[in-house]
Amino acid sequence: MMRALGGLILLLALVGCAAPVQQGPTVASTRPAGELGVTQSRIVAADPRLVQRAVVAMLHDLGYRFTSIDIYGTVSAIKANQLLVSIVVVPTGGGQVVVRANALMGGRFAPGFTQVDLPEFYQRNIFDPLGGMLGLALQPVGAGQPLPNAVTPYERPPSALPG
Amino acid sequence: MPHRQVAALALCLPLLAACQNPNQAALALGAPPANIAELRAAQIQRFSFPSEAVAVQAAAETLQSMGFMIELGSYEAGAIVGSTNSSLGPGEIAGRSLALALFGGVGAPPFTVQRTTLATVTVLELPGTRTQLVRIATETLARDNRGRVAHTGHPPRQIHADFFARLQSRVVTLPPGPRS
Numbered sequence: 001m002m003r004a005l006g007g008l009i010l011l012l013a014l015v016g017c018a019a020p021v022q023q024g025p026t027v028a029s030t031r032p033a034g035e036l037g038v039t040q041s042r043i044v045a046a047d048p049r050l051v052q053r054a055v056v057a058m059l060h061d062l063g064y065r066f067t068s069i070d071i072y073g074t075v076s077a078i079k080a081n082q083l084l085v086s087i088v089v090v091p092t093g094g095g096q097v098v099v100r101a102n103a104l105m106g107g108r109f110a111p112g113f114t115q116v117d118l119p120e121f122y123q124r125n126i127f128d129p130l131g132g133m134l135g136l137a138l139q140p141v142g143a144g145q146p147l148p149n150a151v152t153p154y155e156r157p158p159s160a161l162p163g
Numbered sequence: 164m165p166h167r168q169v170a171a172l173a174l175c176l177p178l179l180a181a182c183q184n185p186n187q188a189a190l191a192l193g194a195p196p197a198n199i200a201e202l203r204a205a206q207i208q209r210f211s212f213p214s215e216a217v218a219v220q221a222a223a224e225t226l227q228s229m230g231f232m233i234e235l236g237s238y239e240a241g242a243i244v245g246s247t248n249s250s251l252g253p254g255e256i257a258g259r260s261l262a263l264a265l266f267g268g269v270g271a272p273p274f275t276v277q278r279t280t281l282a283t284v285t286v287l288e289l290p291g292t293r294t295q296l297v298r299i300a301t302e303t304l305a306r307d308n309r310g311r312v313a314h315t316g317h318p319p320r321q322i323h324a325d326f327f328a329r330l331q332s333r334v335v336t337l338p339p340g341p342r343s
Binding site: 049052053056057060061062063064065066067068069071075079080081082083085103105107109110114116117118120121124125126129 | 187188189193235237240285
């Protein structure tokens with residue numbers, strides 16, 4: 001009986017997580033914009049191009065597929081067709097750059113994507129691996145520090161997969 | 164409750180928690196893969212192209228020679244994404260749908276009508292050398308007859324081996340000299 005119950009719970013969990021990405025309006029975080037910006041941003045003393053290359057290497061290392069890379073320092077990527085992230089790298093002068101990440105999660109939570117606003121997600125899944133890739137520690141941004149706008153990542157289905 | 168059942172239940176709880184809200188799901192899905200060292204070993208090889216740009220160009224051409232269409236490419240970032248797909252023809256889809264309707268009943272399992280394989284390649288030149296680290300990762304998206312898309316990571320490593328072998332054949336050896 002317990003074995004069957006365990007199997008049922010596992011099955012429900014897997015089915016729930018295997019939901020395909022659906023189209024619909026993005027559900028934005030309800031946290032205050034300034035607070036969210038601090039959660040999503042870090043500052044590091046490094047060359048902007050080096051940081052962008054580290055972002056590319058880090059996302060590939062974590063299993064993301066790139067959906068767009070622009071010359072202004074923004075990289076967008078998707079993982080497992082469910083988790084989207086855009087990372088923008090902006091020089092701030094004095095040899096420092098601000099890195100701001102913005103993630104959206106698909107699945108059964110909403111018709112569209114939902115903005116991720118959990119500080120642990122950005123620290124553990126973005127800034128810690130990026131710091132490891134750079135060999136540098138990324139520092140929290142200070143209060144009142146001007147931050148780049150968050151870039152909203154959009155799923156761009158491969159041209160071979162219509163719809 | 165026996166230990167094994169407690170352990171099984173404990174294993175299920177994080178999965179359930181991850182499905183309860185998008186933040187927890189993102190935290191679980193976005194974490195570094197548990198087998199990251201194994202993945203690096205399987206996905207990365209060293210090459211000696213004259214420059215990083217030449218390596219990126221060669222990698223793009225190699226993907227194309229394997230039937231991939233280039234979806235995204237950036238010399239600046241040293242990254243390429245390519246895709247290739249296979250799909251059932253309209254007649255085949257209609258035939259299978261009819262067969263399912265006649266013999267499969269309402270609960271018949273869906274069938275795949277289109278399968279897309281995506282390859283992500285990055286090239287990184289080691290500073291001060293003519294050695295490039297080339298990494299390839301592949302994944303598959305399968306769309307069924309009900310329009311749902313399923314994702315599969317880590318498809319057969321044959322694609323990686325084929326890619327690296329073809330890329331190696333494109334290495335052009337230049338005479339030694341100062342880096343341009």
